[in-house]
Amino acid sequence: MVNVIKKHSISFELAQKMVDAAVAKARELGVSENVAILDDGGNLKAFGRMDGASVPTIEIAQNKAYTALFGVSTQEFFNFIQGDPSLLVGIPSLPRVAAWGGGFPIKVNGEIVGAIGLSGAPTVQNDEDCAKAALALVSDAVPTKR
Numbered sequence: 307m308v309n310v311i312k313k314h315s316i317s318f319e320l321a322q323k324m325v326d327a328a329v330a331k332a333r334e335l336g337v338s339e340n341v342a343i344l345d346d347g348g349n350l351k352a353f354g355r356m357d358g359a360s361v362p363t364i365e366i367a368q369n370k371a372y373t374a375l376f377g378v379s380t381q382e383f384f385n386f387i388q389g390d391p392s393l394l395v396g397i398p399s400l401p402r403v404a405a406w407g408g409g410f411p412i413k414v415n416g417e418i419v420g421a422i423g424l425s426g427a428p429t430v431q432n433d434e435d436c437a438k439a440a441l442a443l444v445s446d447a448v449p450t451k452r
Contacts, residue, residue, distance in 0.1 A: 315345045316412055316420035321352035324412075324440035328424060329354050331439035337427035339436055340367040343412075344421045348372050348402075351420060359426035370409030370423030370433075372402040377418060380409035381434070408433030412444055 321343040332339040338358035345351045355364060370380050378386070384405040387393040398405045407430035409423040422440055424433040 313346060314414060314417055314419050315347070316343065316351055318351060320443065321345075321420065324422060324443055325352045325354040327443055328422070328436040328440040329356060331436040332356060332427065332432070335427070335432055335435065337432045337436075339424050339426040339433065340364050341436070341440070342367040342371045342423045344368070344371040344375065344423075346375070346419050348375055356426070363425035366404060366425035367408070367423045369402050369404040370406075370425060371421040372409075372423070373404050374409035374411045374421035374423065375418060377411055379407070379411070379434075380404055380423070381407035381430070406430060408437060410437050410441060412441065414444060 324343055325341045328339065328341040338356040340356070340359045340363050341354045342350065343352040350368065373380050373383060376383060387397050387405060397403060408425055409421060411418050412420040412422060422437050424437050427433050427436070
């Protein structure tokens with residue numbers, strides 16, 4: 307008999323609501339964003355590209371979300387690798403890895419069910435603020451530290 311595991315993944319409905327919440331926050335801030343929600347396996351679940359968000363930041367948003375599947379925000383990930391020259395050079399060269407702020411894991415009861423990544427605004431802080439607005443829809447997904 308083959309053993310299997312049970313896991314949870316973000317639903318399309320929640321992913322789309324999170325995109326909408328991030329876009330609403332971006333409008334409030336007066337910025338344009340690309341918002342990517344990935345499932346727990348790194349597959350695109352929902353995406354929004356606001357008018358004016360630059361084309362290269364489409365991929366960056368998805369890469370930030372993918373990197374957050376490591377279990378920490380992309381800013382925390384950068385803080386971890388920045389003190390080790392070999393990690394600082396090697397890790398960001400990997401495909402789909404983005405080591406700067408704007409990506410967060412989406413956790414429910416401590417389990418990663420997906421991730422969100424934003425890119426396109428003038429500052430990383432804008433990206434993070436919009437992501438946090440979306441994460442507020444998931445009770446225990448709101449990050450406690452930057």
